[in-house]
Amino acid sequence: MIFTILIAYFLVLQAKDKLIAHLRRIIQLSPTEEVIVRNSFKKKHLDKKEVLLFTGEVSSHMQFIADGCLRAYYMDDEAKEHIVQFGIEGWWVNDLYSYLTQTPAKQFVQALEKSTVLQIHRDTLNDLYNEVPAVERFFRLKFEKAYVAFQYRTIDAMAKPAEERYLEFRTKYRDIEQRVPQYMVASYLGITPEFLSALRKNLR
Amino acid sequence: MIFTILIAYFLVLQAKDKLIAHLRRIIQLSPTEEVIVRNSFKKKHLDKKEVLLFTGEVSSHMQFIADGCLRAYYMDDEAKEHIVQFGIEGWWVNDLYSYLTQTPAKQFVQALEKSTVLQIHRDTLNDLYNEVPAVERFFRLKFEKAYVAFQYRTIDAMAKPAEERYLEFRTKYRDIEQRVPQYMVASYLGITPEFLSALRKNLR
DNA sequence: CGCGACGTTGATTTGCCTCAACGATTGTGG
DNA sequence: CCACAATCGTTGAGGCAAATCAACGTCGCG
Numbered sequence: 001m002i003f004t005i006l007i008a009y010f011l012v013l014q015a016k017d018k019l020i021a022h023l024r025r026i027i028q029l030s031p032t033e034e035v036i037v038r039n040s041f042k043k044k045h046l047d048k049k050e051v052l053l054f055t056g057e058v059s060s061h062m063q064f065i066a067d068g069c070l071r072a073y074y075m076d077d078e079a080k081e082h083i084v085q086f087g088i089e090g091w092w093v094n095d096l097y098s099y100l101t102q103t104p105a106k107q108f109v110q111a112l113e114k115s116t117v118l119q120i121h122r123d124t125l126n127d128l129y130n131e132v133p134a135v136e137r138f139f140r141l142k143f144e145k146a147y148v149a150f151q152y153r154t155i156d157a158m159a160k161p162a163e164e165r166y167l168e169f170r171t172k173y174r175d176i177e178q179r180v181p182q183y184m185v186a187s188y189l190g191i192t193p194e195f196l197s198a199l200r201k202n203l204r
Numbered sequence: 205m206i207f208t209i210l211i212a213y214f215l216v217l218q219a220k221d222k223l224i225a226h227l228r229r230i231i232q233l234s235p236t237e238e239v240i241v242r243n244s245f246k247k248k249h250l251d252k253k254e255v256l257l258f259t260g261e262v263s264s265h266m267q268f269i270a271d272g273c274l275r276a277y278y279m280d281d282e283a284k285e286h287i288v289q290f291g292i293e294g295w296w297v298n299d300l301y302s303y304l305t306q307t308p309a310k311q312f313v314q315a316l317e318k319s320t321v322l323q324i325h326r327d328t329l330n331d332l333y334n335e336v337p338a339v340e341r342f343f344r345l346k347f348e349k350a351y352v353a354f355q356y357r358t359i360d361a362m363a364k365p366a367e368e369r370y371l372e373f374r375t376k377y378r379d380i381e382q383r384v385p386q387y388m389v390a391s392y393l394g395i396t397p398e399f400l401s402a403l404r405k406n407l408r
Numbered sequence: 409c410g411c412g413a414c415g416t417t418g419a420t421t422t423g424c425c426t427c428a429a430c431g432a433t434t435g436t437g438g
Numbered sequence: 439c440c441a442c443a444a445t446c447g448t449t450g451a452g453g454c455a456a457a458t459c460a461a462c463g464t465c466g467c468g
Binding site for chain 2: 074076080082084096097100129133136137139140143144145146147148150151152153154155157158159189190
Binding site for chain 3: 194
C-alpha cells in the first residue's frame, strides 16, 4: 500500500520533471517560479481509448503530454473522423478553439495508449502569466512555432499530392507512424485508408 | 513642398493611430508605453505590385498593414504560385517561418494595391517584449488566434469540397474577394482558376 | 490602338474516393 | 486456452472531383 503510494508519487514527480525540463529548453525559471509552475499542474492518467475532451464540452485546461500518445479529431456531418493532431510525450494537445473562446468543442481528444497528461486550468494559467511572465513567453513562442507548422501543413495539403505528404509525414513523424494504426495516418493526411494502402504498395 | 511634408506627417500619425487602436482592442497601454510602441515602428509605403519580402531574403521585421492589401505566396517547383495569406488594413503579414528561424524566406510578400505598412525590427520587438510586457501578451493572443484559424483552414482544405470552401471564403472575406483578382482567390483556395470559374457558373 | 492581364469554355485526363469483399491479426469472454 | 468477433490492412471495379491543356472573349491601360 505505502509502496504503491510511493510509486505513484514518484510518477508524479517524473511527469512534472518532464514538464519543467520541457519549459527549461525554451525559457528560464527561478527555483521559486519552478515551484509555482509545478503546483499549477495536475496529473491525470488515461487508459487506452479514454476520452479526455468530448465534442460539446468546453475545454478548460491546457494539457501537456508527459507519457503516451493522444489524438485530437472531429467528426464531420457524414460521421467521418478527421484527425487534426497527434501528440506524444512532450507535446501539448487540446481543442484550442474551444479553450480560447470558451465555446463547445468540435473536437475529441482521446488517448491512443495508456497515457499521462499534466493539466492546467485556464484561470490558473492566466494567473500564471502574470505571476511568471516567462510562462507567457513560453506560450507565445510555442504558438508562433505551432502557427508556422500549421501554415505549412495547409500549404502542403493544398499543393502537394498525397504520396509526397505521406513521405514527409513518414520522415518527420517516424515515431508516431509506428505507434498509431495506419488508417489514422490516412485520416491525418486527409486521404482514405484504401488509398494510403495503394500508395504504400506503389512505394515498394 | 511644406504642404507635402505636412500631409506625409499626417499620414504617419494616421497609420500609427491605427496601430495603437488595433493594440488597444486587445491590451492596455499606459501613455508612456504608447509612446515607446509608436517609436518602435517605422512606416513604409508600397506601390502596387511592389515586393516587401523576396524569397531567399531573411525576414527581419513584423509588419502591420495600416492601409492597402498584400499577399504572401510561394512558388512551387513547377513555378506555380500558391497564396498563403491575404492581408488588408489591420492585419499582420510576414513569412513567419523565416522571421522566427532567421532562415531564407520561402515566400514572397507583395502589395496588391498601393499600401502602407508599419514595420518593427525583430531586435526592437524582442526588446519591446521586455519593456512593454503587454505587447508580448498581444502577440501571444494573436498567435493563438492565428494558429486556430490555420488549424481550421487545414481541416477544411482536406475535408471539404472546393465549392463549400469558396462559399465560406466569400462570406468570411467578402471585402478581400472584391479587391483581388479571381485567380488569386483560386490560388488561396488551392484550386485552379478554371475550376473556380466553373464553380461560380454553377452557383448561378 | 494594341497588348497584356484576366476570366471563361470545353475536351480530356488523373488523383483520389466509394463500395464491397476478403485475409490477417489481435484480443477477449467462456 | 481456444473460438469467435472485432479491428485492421489490402485488393479491385467503378465513379467523381478537380487538374491539364488549348482556345477564345473582354477588358483596362500604356
